[in-house]
Each structure stands twice: as C-alpha cells, then as structure tokens.
Amino acid sequence: MTAAILQLIPRLDTGGAERTCIDVAAALAQSGIRALVASEGGRLEEELRDKGAELIKLSMASKSPARILANARVLEKLIRTHDVRLVHARSRAPAWSGLIAARRANIPFVTTYHGFYSARTPLKRWYNSVMVRGQAVIANSQFTASHIETEYARRHARIITIPRGIDEDVFDPARVSARRIQSLRNYWGIGARDILVLLPGRLTRWKGQRILIEAMAQLEMPGVKAVLAGDSQGRGAYEEELSAAISGAGLDGRVIIAGHVSDMASAYMAADIVVSCSIEPEAFGRVAAEAAAMGRPVIATDHGGARETVISGETGLLTPPGDATALAAALNQLVAMGPEGRARLGEAGRRHILARFTRTRMCADTLRLYQELAQV
DSSP, X not given: OOOEEXXXXXXXXXXXXXXXXXXXXXXXXXTTOEEEEEEOXXXXXXXXXXXXXXXXXXXXXXXXXXXXXXXXXXXXXXXXXXXXXXEEEOSHHHHHHHHHHHHHHTOOEEEEEOSOOOOOSHHHHHHHGGGGSSSEEEESSHHHHHXXXXXXXXXXXXXXXXXXXXXXXXXXXXXXXXXXXXXXHHHHTOOTTOEEEEEESOSOGGGOHHHHHHHHHHOOOTTEEEEEESOOTTOHHHHHHHHHHHHHTTOBXXXXXXXXXSOHHHHHHHOSEEEEOOSSOOSSOHHHHHHHHTTOOEEEESSTTHHHHOOBTTTEEEEOTTOHHHHHHHHHHHHHHHHHHHHHHHHHHHXXXXXXXXXXXXXXXXXXXXXXXXXX
8 A cells, every 4th residue: 555644734725725735745646655635625626636636525624622533533544544654734623633643543743834823821822732742843934933933932843944835837927928917907907007016815904905005095106006816705894894995095996806816827927016015924925925936026014924035125125014104115116116127126036936935845845854754
C-alpha cells in the first residue's frame, strides 16, 4: 500500500489555507505519495480531485466536543487502514481530532498557523494551544513565527517558517491574454484612460474597504476608479453599508463592488494599482504577493506579513493601518509616477516574490519536513 499524508481543513472554499492545502496535496500526488484531505468540502472539491488527491468528507468545522471525539475515532481508523504516516491540521477544531487520532496511532502530528486566534479567556487559550502540540508547527511568515513564539513561550512543537507560496504558473503575466484583461475592464466599466485601483478580498470590515472608499473621496482625479472584488459571504449588511458609503461620498461609478472574481490573474493585470489595506495584521497577505507576481505595484498596510512581501519604495508602498489620508497620498504618488514608474515598481515586486514566495518552494519545504518526520 502506498504511504499517505492526511491533511485536515474545515472546508474547501476560497482562502489561503484552502489554497495551500490543495497545493501541497498536488505536490504529494506528483511525488507518488497518497494525498488525503478530510474536510466538509466546498467549491474547491473538484480541483482537489483533479490534482490527484482524495477527499474524505467529515464534519471537520464543528467545535462540538462530541463531534471532535467522533471525528478522532474516524480519523484513527483511516490512519490505520490507509497507511497514513503523518497528520497535518490547518485549523483548530480539526486539529483536536487529528491530534487525538495521531497520538493513538503513534504517528507525527503537524499544524500550520494560517492566521491568529483570539484568546480572551484561559479556556480559549487552551483550545487554541492545540496548534502547538505536535512535532512541528509551520508558520506561514516570519511575522507569524514571532507571534507564536510570543504567545506560546512554553510550546511543545518547534516552529518551522515556510512562507505561503503563490502559484507561479497561474500568476504569470505572460499567461494572461489582452482579451481576458480587456474583458474584465469592460465588464467593470473601466475606460481606456482610466486608472484602475483594485482591492481584492472578501467583504468584511477588517479588510479595509471603507478605508479605500474614504481615500478615493480625497482624490481629486476623476479618472481614477476603484474595484472592490470579493464575496460578501453572508455579510449583506456590510455590503449595503459599503454601497451607502460610496453614494454618500459621491463616488457612484468611481468605486464598484464587483463580487467574486474567479480569474484573479486577469484581475491583477487589469489593474494599474493593487491595494491591500487590512486594518488588522494579516499572517501572510496573499493579495500583495499575487499582485506583485503579476508585476503590479502594491499599496499595503504597514503591519503583519505585508512587511515581508512589500518593500516600501522599491516594490510598492506601505501605509499606516486605518489611515485613509495616508492611503490617498500613496495613491496620488503612484498615479503621479505614470505607467513607466509603476511598471518599474511592478517588475521589482515580481523579482522579489519569485525569489522567496513561490508555490514550488513552499511545497518542497513542506514535503522535506514530512520526509524528516515520517520518512515518506
């Protein structure tokens, strides 16, 4: 029987953790290792299977102690019957099931910190601690690694920093046709002479859409337009709030709420400037890395993982969290650079990302850790 690695993730919807899970599963399958993923599933199920991995459907998102224990029993049986050599959890609830199952089966247990968890009470802190109870915890940035070291001084696991990697095959300017780019600009109502500012990310307050709206209101450049690209994911009230803010600022037609965009490579290429203005630190910040890989200058918030993916003044600009005036000034600066100046920043950004933050490098480092711990 072929040795297997089992990854655990609550759902397979669009997100950094889900994308990383699929990337690693594909790398495992290409290496001749059986890639299993236990999850409730989601919109990325078909892609996971297309990459050669196998989906085991379980209620992995539930925080119910009874469900966590029931899942642990299922996972333990799965480990023993499918020659699973290592369990890798990417979220807390499935991590508890995975930890119990891995200990019972006496195999290594690994986690990845994809974000940060609040711990206002001792019970919540104990619940979060499952992420550092295995043989190793992967941090998706140096910022995340520092956070883990501060939060868990008496941790069990050793910390391995493996930065999130963007898909260098998908996010390659040479692979995006002019037709795809123009199609999106036409769909959004962006004219040939308009300068497009793109803010990708699900519509949730901490992603900072309100900050960009406020910054756009301070620009005295009618030819600059902004697109907010992302799902509302049940946050209809916030989307209505954004629409009201756009109208209230007199920005109808200049700031567009575009909804989900499936072709992000073309979206980045359609933009002249990409913004990531999260008001809370992002553990890694996929938008900044993907946009830079597409040769686009990035304005990001000066905290979290963005400090690693954006070199202010060289590949883009960093602005203080929640500061719409600073963001407006940064937008003015990049607009004033003209196409050639923005292109120079974009080219430097692409070099920076390809040297440090690719899917190939991330998967190779992850599989090397699996080999070290489980000899697969």
